[in-house]
Amino acid sequence: MERIDQLVEDYLDGSLSESELRDLADLMRDTPSHRSRFVGQAEVAGLLATLFHAEDADAIVARTMVSLPAKPGVAAVDTTTQEIMATLPRAPQSNVEAPASRWRWKLWTLAAATVVLAVGLAIKFIDFHPGQLAGVATLRASGDVRIVSALTGEQRSARSAEETLQSLDGVELGANGHATISFWDQTTLELTGSGTKLWMSNRQNSTGERELARTANLGKHLVLESGVLTVVAAKQPANAPMVVITPHADAEVVGTKFVLTVTGDSTRLDVTEGIVKLTRASDSTSIEVDAGESGVVDGHTRFKSFKEP
């Protein structure tokens, strides 16, 4: 059995160590045929898992129904609340099929109890604000600014009036575009420069070291694909830092002012107030960048905070 096949088998089995995962990634980066072998095996394994999966329709129905907002078209419940809900006990599953009306009554009772409990937990344990339920953030735009929904693929020009941004919306600046995004906690983001692209991505996953670190957090997560982003962050809850992800680094915010500039192969951080933890994506090494200092991730500059002369 070749090394690549061994690693793919262990990956599919869920028994791959961190160092083996790096080996697998390195082998695939180097050789296209290794990528094909991995994808081919993973596809068949995925389809087999679904084919043999013992389906539990009641469970998926119950979990989904309690997560729905009051009616279609209403702003999504903030993912923070969804994360909390996801930690709550799931609907009990009965082996006996109950009459639909009785089942529905039970579901609604459970849903109501869950929502009350979730809101209670949110208020008690995290720095929760009812404003979070109104959507992810509000946008004010001028010039050529487009809002892209990653979910529906719909694109539209931003109006000059205030608009609500949802999780997984993207904001893209064209010529003369300028946008200000405000969160319920007074954190504001300023996007400048044609080609600047920011995604409101609150999704969190449970695979990979970097993802695990995020799972522990309930804060705002943004992806800056390119361009210039100025952040004025209110003090963030200790257990929920705001993280701005770029292709080269993560900037973790506690409560501060800073500018992130992303070009083709580099991310530069300039901190005006407070402290920002900057983590290099390639090796997860972190530095703290203080007020008045800068940090650069570009593959050749030394990864260390510095002051401009």
Added chain:
Amino acid sequence: MESTTLTEVPDLELVARVCKGEQALYAELIRRHHSRLRTVLSFYIHSQEELEEFLQASFVQAYIHLESCSLSSGFFPWLKGIALNTLKMELRRLHATRKKAGDYVRYVRLQRLENDPDGAQAEARAAALRGCLEKLPDEDRALLKSKYGDNLPVKTLAQTLHSTEGALKVRLLRIRNLLRACIYKHVALAEDA
């Protein structure tokens, strides 16, 4: 009685009634389509936990955007579009973070979306897989059921079957390779036809 009647209501009528405020009817849409959507998602996502998360998120996002549902093509294609767009967003995020090994491996898997943006291959190959499984010897099918149905790790399976982990891994690889070849052949034949 009501549930029997409900199963006969067309998707688009259910969508219209949910939009008018009968939220509980959305449960029927989930029941009808979760299995098919799971099949599509399983083509791109390895972790069952993550798959469940995406499945649920897709139904929630579809509900939120239900009023913009394009009724001309039907509910499922529209729902599938929502789910695949969620995955494309994840692909975009992973593109930015793929220097990390774990992110890169997931990125490679999701790159499939670039060649199959509407997820057509997933359903065609799942259908072919059912036929291909029938051609396997009983003991190979039983092994796959233990591995993927009961979700047993190779280590546990090896102990149960009095085999070595290495031998079992080689056997699983061989069976999947056979299935893969069979699936490609079936799909190619179907396309020719």
